[in-house]
Amino acid sequence: MAQVKFEPLSKDFSENPYETYAALRALDAPFYFTDQDMYLLSRYEDVSKIATNQNMVRSLEGLESEEDAKERQRRANWHDMPYHERVVQFSLLDSDGEVHRRLRKQVFGSFTSRSIAALEPVVQAFVDQLIAGFRDKDQIEFIEDFAAHVPGYVIGHLLGAPEEYSNQLRLWSEQVVQFFDVDRSDEKKQIAETATREFFEFLVDLKNERSRNPKDDLISKMILDEREGHYTEDEFISTCMLILMAGHGSTIDVLGSGMHTLLKHPNAIAQMREAPEIIPTAIQEMFRFEPPLPFFHRHALEDVTIRDHTFPKGTTFGLLYGAANRDPAQFENPDQFQIDRTPNRHLAFGQGAHLCLGNHIARQNMKVIFETLLREFKDFTLIDDHVSYKRGLSVRGVEALNIGLAR
Template identity: 55%
Template structure:
């Protein structure tokens, strides 16, 4: 399937090209400069890129994730058929249905079951565990001289930490990452049949894995989120499909975007060496530095919403049922909101970016992602005297819905 946007002036938007993967920001700027949402014909969707418009839609409760508020079941099935979402029974049951794609009562009820584990106070109590985990990992890598930061470091942390919160043993995390990536890749705008088969198979294996884990917890309950969710299921707060779907969503979220932003954040520090030096000299800047990494290279740059009422976006009227594509990556470089938006500034404050979205669907795992990143960057800057890029131009993942380097080879010199 091609994926080109042709605006009224004939200008193309080609988010599946290698050029876009390497640097999407000129294309985002061109869309933003048009001032109004732009129609993306292949997916029947209006792309929104200005900060104020993206923030307003993300925070508006009349803008929803699921089309069920204004489409009949037949219409939804027909739309799914057109977009190649059907004939994948486990994916439809556990992935296409989720907290992320629910609204209103269902969303609020599911979020309520899990939010406690992701609040500031609970996450702060995980700091010691994360520090010990990262120290040990860095011990094993520091003598190597050269590493792939994405595979050997970034990919080893967030998935293991979310696994521990949920109750997944460390040794199962690599497999969970493979499943997560296969499931998530299918969400991008090029839904090939090959990706579809992989996504369905991965969801099926993931489901059977979770059934086994739940059976173990049934025999021997633990102090973990999966045990607590099973108690919530017993109390009638959610059903088994909702429980499986929620566990998958949390594990997939934990295995993907934080890895990507760790990679792009490290790359940003290397592209702006004055900022790396500034952070080394003043480690107290770590909080603003991490905020800036999320703004500068938002790891999940694209989410959709449907309008449930007639609405006005960027001064233009749209009918009920319009699908909007929110480009967080574009909004977070909007010069109307951020001074020198293409400059990476580890001290930027305030930094009210939209990388975690907004409104009811605001990223549940934001505090955990930030703590993982804080521990990793603080540990590395303390233990290494220099970090340098091996390949001058690391390759980035292709697609509209993810942003992060595929590989980031680094030369390390211990302190």
């Protein structure tokens, strides 16, 4: 059988994971990733089958003995971090069944396309303000000067976090999220735990403040839900934290790689200028082409068969959404960036019970941003010959993106 060199922390992988993904898809059976003791699914059909199966779960809580759970935590270096274990390792994202349905139901209404439409003018005003800040510049670093400011403001606004905390929210999010990747050093662990504690304390203070002075924001609504018994205290904080974190790096990363991809496809930019109504479709293609969160896992609650291979209950699968999005069995010419691609049933937001709650916000932010940038600037150019992407399996995004601007 063909061998695949799978080194997700290598520079080669970060430069181009898609060759590796193609090699994984070509294998007869799911690839066993020794480091993480999991089988990687890379074909669209396999990923979709597991993501939509209710017996494939995020958490093993209650399914393994306390001793086994401790041992697994220790092997993954997820132990001895009290705040992280309390509010990061157990969240809406990492719960299943009844608990997951209850937690998701509480906030779902605030994330529908209808509710999110009310945020559009807020995003527009903020984007206009950011752009006004570099009115006199003919060059910016797109990530630090622009993209990085967006999610803290928008998601902070939705939840009700004061604007002056936007940058701090980004820092905490990055410090906590970096510990989800396959590289879990003790140093990263310390950073993640400290950030979780500070983030926790900030949210407790915010919650106390809003209990006294409710506003028209999500945290005030959640306080009412908590009074009706829909949350425990830790669930409350962990839900707020997840909402602030899940969409943070992902928004920054997809803005960066979306912009980078466009700069490499000037015809696409011309088409979007000529017919702006195509922008929402183009944005779906940006998500398919470079999904910012390309890897999640599931545990099997029952035996499951994938292409004649049976995996026993207890198997862990890695869902490579980034590989599924380039599967030629699902997408014609998958390695071509086609902004008018329809249908485009990409898996950048996952599928099934854990489908991204923020997918409408994410797409709306992108729509407002690219419409505005195309309206405000006559031209964009890629300044660097080479653009580096971050290392790791769980995230995909540029390190930095210097672009030239012409009005």
